[in-house]
Amino acid sequence: xxxxxxxxxxxxxxEALTDISLTVSQGEVVTLIGANGAGKTTTLxxxxxxxxxxNGRITYEGKEISGMATHRLVPMGIAMxxxxxxxxxxxxxxxxxxMGAYIxxxxxxxxxDMERAFTLFPRLKxxxxxxxxxxxxxxxxxxxxxxxxxSRPRLLLLDExxxxxxPLLVHTIFEAIDNIRxxxxxxxxxxxxxxxxxxxxxxxxxxxTGRIVMEGDSKQLAADPRVKEAxxxx
Amino acid sequence: MDTFVxxxxxxxxIGSIYALIALGYTMVYGILRLINFAHGxxxxxxxxxxxxxxxxxxxxxxxxxxxxxxxxxxxxxVAALIGMAIERFAYRPVRKFSRMTTLIxxxxxxxxxxxxxxxxxxxxxxxxxxxxxxxxYTIFGNATISTSQILIFAVSILLMVALQYIIFRTKIxxxxxxxxxxxxxxxxxxxxxxxxxxxxxxxxxxxAAAGGVLTAQYNPxxxxxxxxxxxxxxxVAAVLGGIGNIPGAVLGGLxxxxxxxxxxxxxxxxGIPSTYRDAVAFAILILVLLIRPAGLLGTNVQEKV
Ligand SMILES: Nc1ncnc2c1ncn2[C@@H]1O[C@H](COP(=O)(O)OP(=O)(O)OP(=O)(O)O)[C@@H](O)[C@H]1O
Ligand SMILES: [Mg+2]
Numbered sequence: 001x002x003x004x005x006x007x008x009x010x011x012x013x014x015e016a017l018t019d020i021s022l023t024v025s026q027g028e029v030v031t032l033i034g035a036n037g038a039g040k041t042t043t044l045x046x047x048x049x050x051x052x053x054x055n056g057r058i059t060y061e062g063k064e065i066s067g068m069a070t071h072r073l074v075p076m077g078i079a080m081x082x083x084x085x086x087x088x089x090x091x092x093x094x095x096x097x098x099m100g101a102y103i104x105x106x107x108x109x110x111x112x113d114m115e116r117a118f119t120l121f122p123r124l125k126x127x128x129x130x131x132x133x134x135x136x137x138x139x140x141x142x143x144x145x146x147x148x149x150x151s152r153p154r155l156l157l158l159d160e161x162x163x164x165x166x167p168l169l170v171h172t173i174f175e176a177i178d179n180i181r182x183x184x185x186x187x188x189x190x191x192x193x194x195x196x197x198x199x200x201x202x203x204x205x206x207x208x209t210g211r212i213v214m215e216g217d218s219k220q221l222a223a224d225p226r227v228k229e230a231x232x233x234x
Numbered sequence: 235m236d237t238f239v240x241x242x243x244x245x246x247x248i249g250s251i252y253a254l255i256a257l258g259y260t261m262v263y264g265i266l267r268l269i270n271f272a273h274g275x276x277x278x279x280x281x282x283x284x285x286x287x288x289x290x291x292x293x294x295x296x297x298x299x300x301x302x303x304x305x306x307x308x309x310x311x312v313a314a315l316i317g318m319a320i321e322r323f324a325y326r327p328v329r330k331f332s333r334m335t336t337l338i339x340x341x342x343x344x345x346x347x348x349x350x351x352x353x354x355x356x357x358x359x360x361x362x363x364x365x366x367x368x369x370x371y372t373i374f375g376n377a378t379i380s381t382s383q384i385l386i387f388a389v390s391i392l393l394m395v396a397l398q399y400i401i402f403r404t405k406i407x408x409x410x411x412x413x414x415x416x417x418x419x420x421x422x423x424x425x426x427x428x429x430x431x432x433x434x435x436x437x438x439x440x441x442a443a444a445g446g447v448l449t450a451q452y453n454p455x456x457x458x459x460x461x462x463x464x465x466x467x468x469x470v471a472a473v474l475g476g477i478g479n480i481p482g483a484v485l486g487g488l489x490x491x492x493x494x495x496x497x498x499x500x501x502x503x504x505g506i507p508s509t510y511r512d513a514v515a516f517a518i519l520i521l522v523l524l525i526r527p528a529g530l531l532g533t534n535v536q537e538k539v
Contacts, residue, residue: 080422087416088420091408099425148422151423151424
């Protein structure tokens, strides 16, 4: 469904990604783990067109999308919950979800999906009219994910959805990820919480200073001594 | 008392114009963090567009409300197109560079428009035709209000209500608010942010042009450099209200207009000669920057557009 072939990305003179290749197939949950500054966010921003690759090709559903404008990817079925959540603090929770459905015109479908988002995250329903800026970090994360789902994406990119959340909320977020995948959405999940990410995914890539150093089945990677030592704190 | 009321009416008249122009500064700032120095010149372009429309369509010969509306809307349309062209060809190419680059581009654009108009129309002032018969109505003791003043109030209020509607009740308005808060998040929602930015320039420019045509009904002398000082005062109004804040721009405009005429009317009692009129806005600017840099209604840089 999504393929990156030898993608390199620079921030001016600094090379942030070197020759990254990865694939995500229809229906999978793939996770990308790595330490701070490894290049996880850079990878997602490049896929969504917020950054342009210096080299390499990105294809999605058979079409080359390298360097395509971000807003054109959304109608093709790609959505992202960005690092730092990026909610519109000056808009209400409902308006944020409306923005998620910006490209859609089917009023009925939108209101159904809004209900679905509220079922996924009942907390959002209670805060429907509240400005997103007044939500807690965990609630903002739920909103960012709910909002991303409002475009009915086929591929959902999640950038550290569990960052900075209390264990109970981390649990809620991963449960939501399981739910979203069971409804048929393909997910590329970036996480520092390697433990949870490996448990809720099919395959994984390990990124170190801009290079993919390991890849494979999530269960196998979780059992790999090097992964255990470096990422699972064992 | 009568003179006070009269000064206030005159002040709010000018203030409404400042408010219309200030809205454009504040919207563009809210979305791009750019101080569009050429915005005052769009007010002048609007006045000239209205002037040409009035002359070529023959509305100068027989004043009518129809003629006024056609000239007003025509000037707004022309200015909107020019505003979008400026954004597209001057600002968009430099958007990814530093703020200093865009600021210098804006200053260059302003000078370019001013001297292009001097070149085309010469620096000699022209007289904008009266599009409506101008009467005076006594409303309070000896205080009077003229048709053109009523027109300025009515049209400004109408436009501000329309703007409020667009920003808070339409899809593009919601997109504007989203873009002003987080450009990349808006892109991720599928918003064509270039379009939203162009639309914002169009709206702001149309409002400034309305200000130009309305001013010309009140004070018919128009010239290519008329946008400089008015534009600066409107910019001060936007800063006073809290740059990026829409109600703030309106409030700031009205306050600057009122302060200015009150200084002209009463300043001499406290030792400020009326010739200091143009200095009032800048004195206010310095005070705001010292006392409340976020402006009256501004909340640091949180709420924009
Ligand atoms: N805007 C930028 N300008 C310059 N360098 C940047 C920029 N953004 C990121 N970098 C650099 O690129 C590298 C990769 O950053 P990236 O944000 O992709 O890491 P990450 O894996 O997402 O880290 P984290 O887990 O902390 O979010 C880092 O060395 C970072 O310092
Ligand atoms: Mg990151």
